[in-house]
Amino acid sequence: MIPWEHLATAQVPDDGGDLRLMRRGTEYSIMSGSIELMNSRLSGSEQALATLVCERIKDRPKAHILIGGYGMGFTLRAALGALGPQARVTVGELIPQVVDWARGPMAGLSAGSLDDPRLDIRLGDVADAIAHGRYDAILLDVDNGPEGLSRKANDRLYSDTGLAAAKAALTPGGILAVWSSAPSPRFTQRLRKGSFKVEEVEVRATGKRGARHTIWLAST
Numbered sequence: 001m002i003p004w005e006h007l008a009t010a011q012v013p014d015d016g017g018d019l020r021l022m023r024r025g026t027e028y029s030i031m032s033g034s035i036e037l038m039n040s041r042l043s044g045s046e047q048a049l050a051t052l053v054c055e056r057i058k059d060r061p062k063a064h065i066l067i068g069g070y071g072m073g074f075t076l077r078a079a080l081g082a083l084g085p086q087a088r089v090t091v092g093e094l095i096p097q098v099v100d101w102a103r104g105p106m107a108g109l110s111a112g113s114l115d116d117p118r119l120d121i122r123l124g125d126v127a128d129a130i131a132h133g134r135y136d137a138i139l140l141d142v143d144n145g146p147e148g149l150s151r152k153a154n155d156r157l158y159s160d161t162g163l164a165a166a167k168a169a170l171t172p173g174g175i176l177a178v179w180s181s182a183p184s185p186r187f188t189q190r191l192r193k194g195s196f197k198v199e200e201v202e203v204r205a206t207g208k209r210g211a212r213h214t215i216w217l218a219s220t
Contacts, residue, residue, distance in 0.1 A: 145180025
């Protein structure tokens, strides 16, 4: 078996620990401690996060969507592929090295999407991008879900206050989409408490196989 190769390390702000970029042949993995946050072989649910949203806003040719964070770029690529030429996509990425990895070792995965004229990459906390923007959709995949935080500060994204901020940043009929590695009835109730119309979708990690992941589609 081909061994894993450690390519690079990045520090997560606010004492969030380290991220490690690993490679085994053509397969990439981003690890936080012993936890694998993402793997290049398992991209189905990340793509579904974009396609499910874009399907619901297809009547908005000039849609502006916010994706938080970049990850391995699968959500971004799917969004760019589904949106028209007048759409805009902002990616909020907390860790600059993740974008460097996308342009460097993982350039094959980005497939030129980082050079798309519709794209704006905003380095920093996605909460700031939410607070200072206006979007037709906000797609969040910055943790393993509302109960699987990659850093403590991200809890505010899923709190009552964070959901209210997201709702205020959405245009009428806009969508907040949240990816999670597992269901969370408490988060579903919190969305409903925040006056969102909630649809909870179960998707596979890859194709019709792999782990089951959860995507919330919460509309205003």
